[in-house]
Amino acid sequence: MKELIAVIVKPLVDSPENIEITELVQEDQITFRLSVHKDDVGKVIGKQGRIAKAIRSVVYAAGSNSSKRIQLEIND
DSSP: OHHHHHHHHGGGOSOGGGOEEEEEEOSSEEEEEEEOOTTTHHHHHOGGGHHHHHHHHHHHHHTTTSSSEEEEEEEO
16 A cells, blocks of 8 residues: 555655554554645645545545555655
């Protein structure tokens, strides 16, 4: 899942080397935290959050086979 998020986000940002994805596993959910360079946050979120919604949709669809709930957080 981390690789999928990285593949989606890398073309969107100017500093792909600053992409960090951490995974927090809890008993009923998995949370992925995406951190990018502060200048690239707007590019990942998009106008009115449209790009962020699209990324989340793809991640949720890819994880639909899992028994755990999946969340994606975008940090500044």
